[in-house]
Amino acid sequence: MNLPTILPTEREATVVERQSAASPAARSLNRARLLRSALPALSLVVLLGTIFILQPRAMSYMGMNLMLNLAVPIALATIAQMLIITVNDLDLSLGSYISFVACVAATLLNEHPWLGALALLGCIAAYAALGALIHARRLPSIVVTLGMSFIWTGGAVLLLPAPGGSAPQWLQALVRIKPPLLPFAIIVCIVLALLVHLLLMRSTLGVVLRGAGGNPLAIAKAGWSLLKVKVTLYALAGGFGVLSGLFLVGLTTSADASVALRYTLLSIAGVILGGGEFVGGRVSPIGAVLGALTLVLAGSLLSFIRISPDWQIGAQGAILILVLALRTAVNRLEARQP
Amino acid sequence: MNPSISRVFNKPWLWSFLAALLIWLATLVFNRGAGSGALLSGALGFSAFFVIVGIGQMFVISTGPGNIDLSIPANVALSGAVAMKLMDSQNELIWLGVLGVLACGVLVGCANYALIRLLRIPPIIATLSASFLLQSLAIAYGRSVRIQPPDDFYAFATGRILGVPYMALAVMALALLMGYVLTRTLYGRWVLAIGQNPRAAELAGIRVARVRFATYVLSALFASVCGLLLAGFSGGASLSMGDEYLLASIAVVVIGGTSVAGGFANIPGIWGAALFLYLLVSMLNSFGASAGVRLILTGVIIIAVITAMSGRQAARA
Numbered sequence: 001m002n003l004p005t006i007l008p009t010e011r012e013a014t015v016v017e018r019q020s021a022a023s024p025a026a027r028s029l030n031r032a033r034l035l036r037s038a039l040p041a042l043s044l045v046v047l048l049g050t051i052f053i054l055q056p057r058a059m060s061y062m063g064m065n066l067m068l069n070l071a072v073p074i075a076l077a078t079i080a081q082m083l084i085i086t087v088n089d090l091d092l093s094l095g096s097y098i099s100f101v102a103c104v105a106a107t108l109l110n111e112h113p114w115l116g117a118l119a120l121l122g123c124i125a126a127y128a129a130l131g132a133l134i135h136a137r138r139l140p141s142i143v144v145t146l147g148m149s150f151i152w153t154g155g156a157v158l159l160l161p162a163p164g165g166s167a168p169q170w171l172q173a174l175v176r177i178k179p180p181l182l183p184f185a186i187i188v189c190i191v192l193a194l195l196v197h198l199l200l201m202r203s204t205l206g207v208v209l210r211g212a213g214g215n216p217l218a219i220a221k222a223g224w225s226l227l228k229v230k231v232t233l234y235a236l237a238g239g240f241g242v243l244s245g246l247f248l249v250g251l252t253t254s255a256d257a258s259v260a261l262r263y264t265l266l267s268i269a270g271v272i273l274g275g276g277e278f279v280g281g282r283v284s285p286i287g288a289v290l291g292a293l294t295l296v297l298a299g300s301l302l303s304f305i306r307i308s309p310d311w312q313i314g315a316q317g318a319i320l321i322l323v324l325a326l327r328t329a330v331n332r333l334e335a336r337q338p
Numbered sequence: 339m340n341p342s343i344s345r346v347f348n349k350p351w352l353w354s355f356l357a358a359l360l361i362w363l364a365t366l367v368f369n370r371g372a373g374s375g376a377l378l379s380g381a382l383g384f385s386a387f388f389v390i391v392g393i394g395q396m397f398v399i400s401t402g403p404g405n406i407d408l409s410i411p412a413n414v415a416l417s418g419a420v421a422m423k424l425m426d427s428q429n430e431l432i433w434l435g436v437l438g439v440l441a442c443g444v445l446v447g448c449a450n451y452a453l454i455r456l457l458r459i460p461p462i463i464a465t466l467s468a469s470f471l472l473q474s475l476a477i478a479y480g481r482s483v484r485i486q487p488p489d490d491f492y493a494f495a496t497g498r499i500l501g502v503p504y505m506a507l508a509v510m511a512l513a514l515l516m517g518y519v520l521t522r523t524l525y526g527r528w529v530l531a532i533g534q535n536p537r538a539a540e541l542a543g544i545r546v547a548r549v550r551f552a553t554y555v556l557s558a559l560f561a562s563v564c565g566l567l568l569a570g571f572s573g574g575a576s577l578s579m580g581d582e583y584l585l586a587s588i589a590v591v592v593i594g595g596t597s598v599a600g601g602f603a604n605i606p607g608i609w610g611a612a613l614f615l616y617l618l619v620s621m622l623n624s625f626g627a628s629a630g631v632r633l634i635l636t637g638v639i640i641i642a643v644i645t646a647m648s649g650r651q652a653a654r655a
Contacts, residue, residue, distance in 0.1 A: 090462065133641075137648045140598040142406070146585055147640035154633030161630070265408075265466060278404070278460045310477040317470025324457045324467070331458075 004178035024288060032334040036327060040274045040290040043323050047297045054304045060286055068185035071296040072175075073098070073190050076244035077263045078270035078292040080198055080237040082283050085271055086200070087213045087233055089134065089141035090278075094241060095264035097123070099257055101245025106165030106255035113168070120242050127238025131230040136152040149264075154255035163256035167249045175250035188247075189289050196285035211234055213281025269320050270295055275327075294319065350595025350602075356608030357593075358617055365612030365621040377620060382506035383498070385612030387564055387571075389509050391583050392590035392608040393516050394560030395552045398461075399591055402533045402600035406556065410561040410587050411466040412472035413446050414580030417565030422487060422575045429488045436566065443562030445471065447555030454554070455547065463555075476577060484574040495570030505567060510609075517605040529553060533600030563570055591617065593643050 051067075052059045058067060077098055084091040091097075099121060108244075109116025130148065134141050147206040159165075177184050200206040211219045220226050244263070249255050273294055274287025298319050299312045307315075362381075391410055398407045417439045425435035446468070453464035487495070497504045498648050520526035528549045531539040540546050564583065569575040592598055593614060594607025618639065623634045 050634055133645070139644055139648055140592075143592050143598060143644045144641055145586065146588055147637040147644070149585065150633045150637030150640065152637075154630045154635075154637065156630075157633060158628070158630030161628075252593070267472070268466060269470075272459075272463050280460065308478070309472045310481065313470045313477075314474025317467045317474070320463075320467040320470065321361070321453065324459050324463070328457050328459075 018187050019279070032330055036330045036334075037287070039276060039323060039327055039330070040284075040287040040294070043273070043319070043326075044290050044294045044297070047294055047319075049193070051297065051301050051304055054301075056323060058300075058304070065136070065178075065183040065185060067297065067300045068183060068189070068293065069175075071293050072185050072188050073244040073248035073251070073260070074263060074266055074270065074296055075192060075289045075292040076247060077267040078274070078288045079192060079262070079285060080240035080244065081267035082196075082271045082274075082276055082285065082288045083200075083233045083237040083240070083276065084141070085213075085231055085268075085276055086210055086283050087283050088279055088281070091145045091237065092142055092264055093145040093152055094237075094267055096149040096152040096156070096257075097127075097238075097241050098245040098248065098260040098263050100156040100159075100257070101242050102166065102249040102252075102255035102259050103156040103159045103257060105171065105246050105249040106160050106167050109171075110166055110168045120246075123242055124235055124238040128231045128235035128242070131234025132227060132230075134234075135227050135230040149211070153257055160256055163254060165255050167253045167255075171246060171250040172253055175247055189293065193286045194290040200285055205232075209283035213279075213283075246308040266292070266295055266316070269316065273320060273323050294323075339553040349604075351604045351610055354594050354607050354614050358610055358614040361617045361621050363433050365617065366625055368621075369624055373479030374459070374500060377617075378498035379498060379501040379503065381613050381616045381620070383503040383571075384616045385609065386503065386506045387507040387568055387583075388586050388590050388612035388615065389513060389562050389608050390564040390567070391587040392594070392612060393513065393552060393605065394557030395587040396591045396594075396596050396603050396605070396608060397516075397520075397529055398557045399588075399596060399598060400529050400533045400600050401550055401553050402536055403551075403598075405461050405550070405600065407450070407557045407561075408462060408584060409446065409450060409463050409472060409558070411580035411582075411584045412469040412476060413443070413558055413561040414565035414568065414583050415575070415577050416446075416476040416479070417442050417562035418575030418579055419476055419577075421566045421569050422485040423479070424428070425485075425491065427486045427488055429490045432488055432491050435491075439562045439566040440559065443559035444555055446562065447558030448551075451551045451554040455551075468626035480575055484576070486574055487570045492568045492573065495567055505571070513605050513609060520603060520605060525549065525552065529605065530601055533597075533602070535601075550596065562601050586615065589640055592647075593640070 055063075057063055059208060077094055079093055081091055084094075101120065104116055104119050104123070107116075108314060130144065133139065134144055160242050175184070179187060207233065207279050208224050209229055212224075212226055212233075216226055219229070245260065248260060252259065270291040271283065271288050272287070273291030274284050275291075276283040276288060295316050298315045299309075302312055303309065362378070365377065391414070395407055395410065398405050401592075413459045420442050421435040421439045424438040425431045450461075450465050450468050453459065453468060454461050457464065486492075494504055499507070520529070528539070528544050530545060531542070532546055532549055536546055561580075561583070565575070565580065568579055572579065590608050590611040593611035594604065594609075596607060615636070618636065619632060622635060627635070
């Protein structure tokens, strides 16, 4: 999708960066930037703290396991969405894609493992092809992925007309591993965040991938193929989508065509909560995972303070607005510095 | 080619009508002409809903890249619930319900724009977080038992004259009015100008912020009206009744030939695209396709249309 390149926040951010490189008052600016990048972690800590105060029993291995188990597929979906957002696109089909993967896992993968694995590889190939199509014809990603969401849902309905199926035993066993010290969900989230951080923020490839979102012209002039960048990112996103679907179906043990539909919006919200922006390749893998956890824990917090689950989605929206408001405040503070 | 003919062929909305016509004919041939009138009348009725939300979405999309209203489905669900509760199944209270829905739409639009403006966030995120809140409101507010619409309102929403639903007539009038607004009024020209180049528009003295504000309110208002009519048409509000309108509202705008990058819009195309989408589904139904096949073909066609249109735009440039 072609988003405006001169959003106010974006413009400010670049101005600020230029200042911080040049002006001697860089220290206070750095503090503001640190504050901004610490915001995702801070909001998660505040949320967790509130939960622990309200319900001390949640502070146990079992409690954390229960609260965070369903967070892993959402964190994986958020990473997938983040990879797409890196090149200023948006995936509106992610939820239906993950539902489709879950349906494949609960039917094909269980009955004919080889065929199922092949189908999942096909899904990733489809995502790569999607990236190529969007790049080659300069299509708006919103509309293309919108069309894809119909296709994935249709495929899922064909596989599983009614809720059912059964996840492979090894998958169910895998997601129920109970390692000592830390719950599996937390370990997975940490590993996921660090791995993607290394890949995207610390490697040469990562710089090129993010650069394609920040300044495509420069990347192209430097001799990199933008087509390859987009295909790589879309294929990676497809891969994380597959992981998300597999983890989800391992937890739920059965699937249906709408099992993960809400992941589309949740994943976008998670990326933004984690400090990602829609333009310029500004994303943060660690932030995205933290954002996903924050959204999931918001639901738990509500049930601890006995607010009806009706308001769960609303609370996620409210947290999103609150964090964005805080970020705006930090940005304003930054802009006011000399 | 004759210049007047080529001018007709250059109209971006022509293709959606041609496609709708083709599909209608295909269905007729398959059914040997049976039920052609009923099909057309049904298509007019159902596509009216798509057209209402589509017009609002079109104005928003036309104000430039990045502008989109994702709060439409939640707004439709909430407005339907508000309408049915306020009307309380009584004919005397219809005015109250209509008024409540209009107020609801204006409020949602203001909230959307306030988020965009105050938090300086992209409209996608603003309308997305607003839709989370609206969804919760709709769940909490519409929790009670299903309330029937008042008899008179139900009669209006489902009635037809000479096979043409009243509602389709009303929406056609609305579409004509909005077509006039888009092409002949200052506001419409401003919307397109901002979509083509916001900076130039601002330098030309257009109050960009105000026009965008009005556009988001307009979109929310239309989504609310859609919720009102939909609740009347289907005999009561339900929480999930707005779900398909996110995809549908964007799909009709794009298939109708409006530029996703903003700045170029047309109203007739929305009608063509809405008819096309409905007729497509009913054609696949009459061919005996299952729900899964229907969905897959719909998706393939949306992608094919956007790919073909991008080729045409590239050729024109």
